[in-house]
Amino acid sequence: MTPQNAKPKNAKALSREQMAWRAAQDLPDGAYVNLGLGMPVLAANYAPGEREIFYHSENGILGVGPAAKPGQEDPELVDAGSRLVTLRSGAAIFDSAASFAMIRGGHLDITILGAYQVAANGDVANWDALMPNKGPLIGGAMDLAKGAKAVHIIMRHNTKDGSARLVAECTYPLTTPGKVNRVYTDLAVLDVKAGQFIAREIIPGLSRDELTARTDAPLAFADDCSELVAPELRA
């Protein structure tokens, strides 16, 4: 695939907030969900309000609530992004060993992670882009990707130079092989199944040909493939 422009010309790519919003719509009522740093953690702002979702933070919270209001912060209550947070009703707190026992033991329903690359066989690479002078950032991602019942990825469809992030085979070091179920990009929502990506939703104005050109892996389209429409959201 020839590198493209980072973003399509004839369609409006989703913003970070809109990608997070879209991912949030798929979180079911009663789900236990871990949100990775960056875009994934924004999803908590956009889940439909009537659903009860327990957000897990790998430093030891099940039931992360909204960010603490100024003046009401508890400096010792932080999430995995070191943000000062609150707890939702029914939350529990525990230590890191218990937290990763929960992750590794397969108890979380969904983890949403950022990534550099996702391959058509479900491999994900998100911890080391092999950049000079940039150290690796493993943290809890390998445990989460391996342990969660479902792995959802939020990432831009292409790199800044237009290269594909949805690839036939990851060129960056893997976080875990074969675990990704779904990818939310700024152009589409895609399932990962049987060695290919299956587009379920595409942003208005983007042709199937352009999505195919921007994807460096086997890509099919769901029979009910529809428009990916997200509300306007402030950053």
Next chain:
Amino acid sequence: MTPQNAKPKNAKALSREQMAWRAAQDLPDGAYVNLGLGMPVLAANYAPGEREIFYHSENGILGVGPAAKPGQEDPELVDAGSRLVTLRSGAAIFDSAASFAMIRGGHLDITILGAYQVAANGDVANWDALMPNKGPLIGGAMDLAKGAKAVHIIMRHNTKDGSARLVAECTYPLTTPGKVNRVYTDLAVLDVKAGQFIAREIIPGLSRDELTARTDAPLAFADDCSELVAPELRA
């Protein structure tokens, strides 16, 4: 060794309570101690009152207090012997996995166990006397004997038919090899060191020869070997 009478004729063997009392005198201030079922658990009644000792119960207590008084029992607060107990000040409660992590991790200072046999190399056998129609009773003994920093045994010096329990080699299945440091019997206090028993205290009236005859293993006498005198105690 020819079987003897169960008890010596010319000396008064210690009672269960007196053996427990003697073992309790060696529990230092600030020690974390697990007491096995039977005679060992009696030791808690006899430790010098000015010493702060934290008794561990493998079902999840560090800081077992005295038995609950009638009418003040909490039916959900039991020790490893299923006795309704209280907590001492500064006690903590945890689950069985945490309790055995504490045991196995080598954090307890002393465990006092009952036994069928102790060998001169420190082997102990206390879970299966190979009696017909008597099932094994492992419980937490193997973890405790392996994990505690020091293993003390309370047991009668001889069986009911007069056979030795302090032996050159255990004939019953081992609980753990090579871990016993000290044995409190109804006749003597003995250290286990360098492949032999070393008598440190002997009850009044019992000759060294008779103790030797009643011990089926290498037996030496400490230079400062003294009389083992325990107060009269009610059962």
Next chain:
Amino acid sequence: MINKVVGDVAQAMAGVASGASIMISGFGNAGIPAALIRVLSDNDLDNLTLIINAIRRVDECSPALFGERRVARVISTSFRGPDAWPSNFERQWMDGTVALEIQPQGTFAERIRAGGAGIAAFYTPTAVGTPLVEGRELRDFDGQTYVLETALTADVALLRAQKADRFGNLFFQGTQANFGTVMATAATLTIVEVEEISDVPLPPKQVHLPGIYVQRVVQVSRS
């Protein structure tokens, strides 16, 4: 909305089937889910595997379970209790109709923890040098010998706790937690009988077991 509270013990036990492996909490009387155990023998189950430390309590709660030979296999840590010998279970152990796997209590607890924590196996020093590890895989680390033990999981875990809220969060009284906390993590379906359902969510620092590990809660008052 999350609501894990069910109306009665029959609903709580719905779907527990013949052939199931069932972990049961309890040490002494603390944490024994006596009402759930009784329902086990009301239902027409057989070929059960019981994973339980307090094996003799089963006979006390429900003589029919062994009496009617519904249990095929027991994994436990000891079974010679202080009471009159033999219980129904013990009779079946003696006549060889119940398979018994017996192991140190710490190994039992750690295997269950591993089962819930995604650890496939671990090396423990306990029981090395004893007949229990004959034929087993041993290995030295830093000059000490360890035995390989594998994780234990089950279809069902039965627990008792003092309080629960609708999220399935549990508060344990006294030493009620014992094996229950790890059993809940290692079973597909965790069912808990509790003294009290709290109408308000338990405060976070009072949650001894997070509701993620609990599927059903039922109130069974003992008082």
Next chain:
Amino acid sequence: MINKVVGDVAQAMAGVASGASIMISGFGNAGIPAALIRVLSDNDLDNLTLIINAIRRVDECSPALFGERRVARVISTSFRGPDAWPSNFERQWMDGTVALEIQPQGTFAERIRAGGAGIAAFYTPTAVGTPLVEGRELRDFDGQTYVLETALTADVALLRAQKADRFGNLFFQGTQANFGTVMATAATLTIVEVEEISDVPLPPKQVHLPGIYVQRVVQVSRS
């Protein structure tokens, strides 16, 4: 009488020597023993091994520790923080003067737990299929592949908690526990700075870490 409370941080850190392996708790700012970290660089130590998730916090608390090249080796889970690059630690990683062992956070936590729990090694699925396990011992259990990880222990653990009593029992505020609870079990000498010394013993159900795992406690108020 048991009294684990010492008068000041210098007393608390007495005997921590060059060449020591030191576990340090903390996630974000929660549970970071900042005062103890600062004392580490006041003392004339070198050749230290730091076992810490929040490695960049060390530079923030005590630039001298890496600045004066007192650390020979770091075991951590990631170190590219959100702040300006590079920290003193990161400079030394780049020029190769600090050895770095990096691993998944769950493996890091579990290795430390194993160290405190007497487990020599365990098989975990995390990182299988990634470059991190190249050359490592893999093994299949029930059709899934696992990697063998060994226990981590240390000479010293440094923690921060909200409250302690004279027995060394700890109460953690918020998410302050994080790695501290397991680090305390895996170290020979556990030193804790706390916001508050409680004159009365902590109630049993408020004890998040039993005092058996704590050797010294010192009050360091942040407010």
